[in-house]
Amino acid sequence: MARARQERAEITRQAILDGAARAFDTAGFGITSLSDIAQEAGVTKGALYFHFSSKEALARALMADQFDVASVIEAADRPGVQTAVDLTHRMAYDLRTSVRVRAGVRLVIELGSFTDPNPSVYNKWIETVRDCLAPAQGRGDIKPEVNVADIAIHVVGAFAGVQIMSQVRTGREDLHRRVADMWSFLLPGIVPSRRLSRFDPTGSPGLRASLSLPSADQETVAVG
Numbered sequence: 001m002a003r004a005r006q007e008r009a010e011i012t013r014q015a016i017l018d019g020a021a022r023a024f025d026t027a028g029f030g031i032t033s034l035s036d037i038a039q040e041a042g043v044t045k046g047a048l049y050f051h052f053s054s055k056e057a058l059a060r061a062l063m064a065d066q067f068d069v070a071s072v073i074e075a076a077d078r079p080g081v082q083t084a085v086d087l088t089h090r091m092a093y094d095l096r097t098s099v100r101v102r103a104g105v106r107l108v109i110e111l112g113s114f115t116d117p118n119p120s121v122y123n124k125w126i127e128t129v130r131d132c133l134a135p136a137q138g139r140g141d142i143k144p145e146v147n148v149a150d151i152a153i154h155v156v157g158a159f160a161g162v163q164i165m166s167q168v169r170t171g172r173e174d175l176h177r178r179v180a181d182m183w184s185f186l187l188p189g190i191v192p193s194r195r196l197s198r199f200d201p202t203g204s205p206g207l208r209a210s211l212s213l214p215s216a217d218q219e220t221v222a223v224g
Contacts, residue, residue, distance in 0.1 A: 028106060
């Protein structure tokens with residue numbers, strides 16, 4: 001019986017998170033109320049409060065639950081420049097297909113609305129990108145004069161801006177193209193010219209195949 005109760009509680013918790021994601025994705029943190037979330041999730045406010053003490057606690061759970069950027073490095077045999085490129089395309093894909101990721105990213109951007117903003121999610125993204133680029137610099141894939149920590153901050157900030165613009169202009173329909181453009185403009189500044197052809201701003205063939213993205217020859221993106 002205890003196990004059955006735990007399973008029901010977890011089902012309710014996930015329903016609340018799904019409902020909160022839909023509500024936050026639609027209206028953002030400031031406008032969305034706990035009543036909105038309970039209605040969207042199909043639960044009572046009592047059930048909601050049993051699992052989450054506040055709207056901010058729900059928001060933080062969604063931010064923590066979004067795409068696990070660290071898993072990209074763990075899955076890579078040799079993290080490097082292409083890993084960082086693929087990371088942004090993977091996030092772009094999840095933004096287009098997962099309401100939880102969309103809500104989580106929107107909430108990260110709206111951190112200023114929180115009573116106690118916590119930059120840990122941004123820092124995690126930045127650390128992950130840096131951990132891709134640092135070994136790449138050691139292998140000569142990044143110019144020695146480049147500060148990889150600064151580049152990681154720039155990549156995360158640029159991606160955040162690109163995805164917002166894509167959402168406003170096209171509902172993120174052109175997000176992968178815009179991300180590819182971002183890398184097309186950035187790579188020549190950080191990668192030695194003799195190694196530039198090793199990296200594809202549209203994503204690696206394996207990533208494009210796994211996400212059913214257009215092949216490189218279908219993208220009109222020029223590097224260099």
